[in-house]
Amino acid sequence: MKTLTVDSVTVAYERDHPVLRDVSVIVSPGQILAVTGPSGAGKTTLLWAMAGLLKPAAGTVAVDSTPLRDRDHAVAEKVVLIPQDNGLAAILTAQENIQVAMIAGGSAPADARRATVSSLERLGLAGQADQLVEELSGGQQQRTAIARGLALHGAVVLADEVTSELDSTNRQKVMELLQEEARRGAAVVFATHDPEAAAACDRELHLSDGIAQLVR
Numbered sequence: 001m002k003t004l005t006v007d008s009v010t011v012a013y014e015r016d017h018p019v020l021r022d023v024s025v026i027v028s029p030g031q032i033l034a035v036t037g038p039s040g041a042g043k044t045t046l047l048w049a050m051a052g053l054l055k056p057a058a059g060t061v062a063v064d065s066t067p068l069r070d071r072d073h074a075v076a077e078k079v080v081l082i083p084q085d086n087g088l089a090a091i092l093t094a095q096e097n098i099q100v101a102m103i104a105g106g107s108a109p110a111d112a113r114r115a116t117v118s119s120l121e122r123l124g125l126a127g128q129a130d131q132l133v134e135e136l137s138g139g140q141q142q143r144t145a146i147a148r149g150l151a152l153h154g155a156v157v158l159a160d161e162v163t164s165e166l167d168s169t170n171r172q173k174v175m176e177l178l179q180e181e182a183r184r185g186a187a188v189v190f191a192t193h194d195p196e197a198a199a200a201c202d203r204e205l206h207l208s209d210g211i212a213q214l215v216r
């Protein structure tokens with residue numbers, strides 16, 4: 001169980017042109033925070049900073065009060081990112097993608113196999129386990145990326161627009177799975193355009209013009 005603390009974070013891709021200014025928020029174990037805001041508002045940027053992929057120009061992102069140094073450190077602290085573009089290897093199968101990630105994260109091969117089967121089942125993808133990712137539909141790829149993220153059993157789970165290509169039944173299912181992640185004690189952050197999905201989260205951080213406001 002870990003707490004994610006974003007403290008006065010400013011992120012800039014170009015010097016003196018911050019995309020996010022002075023953002024602070026705390027996500028406790030068991031909570032789901034929605035990150036909302038229009039396209040280009042900085043949702044992905046904030047999740048990348050939370051994942052240790054982008055170094056803030058000012059401020060800190062900390063897991064249990066240890067400031068994150070970089071992505072390797074974040075991975076060691078069990079910060080899992082389910083990226084917007086799914087990040088899957090197209091020429092591996094759905095199950096290979098998950099197993100490779102788990103073994104890279106230190107799991108024994110037998111454990112990785114077991115967890116892969118169960119997480120593909122949770123996403124309704126048992127029948128797609130041996131299919132190459134490039135042969136899956138966009139929605140099936142998105143669900144494979146979610147299955148991989150869940151299999152990694154993060155202490156912090158960052159889900160970036162992970163329901164954008166899903167039908168309403170699967171959107172609902174994924175929302176329930178994120179809620180289950182929170183129930184097992186993860187601190188969950190969910191960037192979304194979908195007001196219904198945001199309403200199902202415990203809290204909502206709205207981004208606009210580089211400023212973050214906690215609206216719930």
Ligand SMILES: Nc1ncnc2c1ncn2[C@@H]1O[C@H](COP(=O)(O)OP(=O)(O)OP(=O)(O)O)[C@@H](O)[C@H]1O
Nearest residue numbers: 013014019037038039040041042043044045046084
């Ligand atoms: N690698 C980059 N280099 C320079 N600017 C970038 C880079 N990535 C994003 N930006 C800019 O940062 C701003 C925030 O982008 P970001 O992708 O975080 O927004 P978003 O809220 O996730 O958008 P969307 O909802 O469309 O995914 C945008 O103005 C974007 O053009």
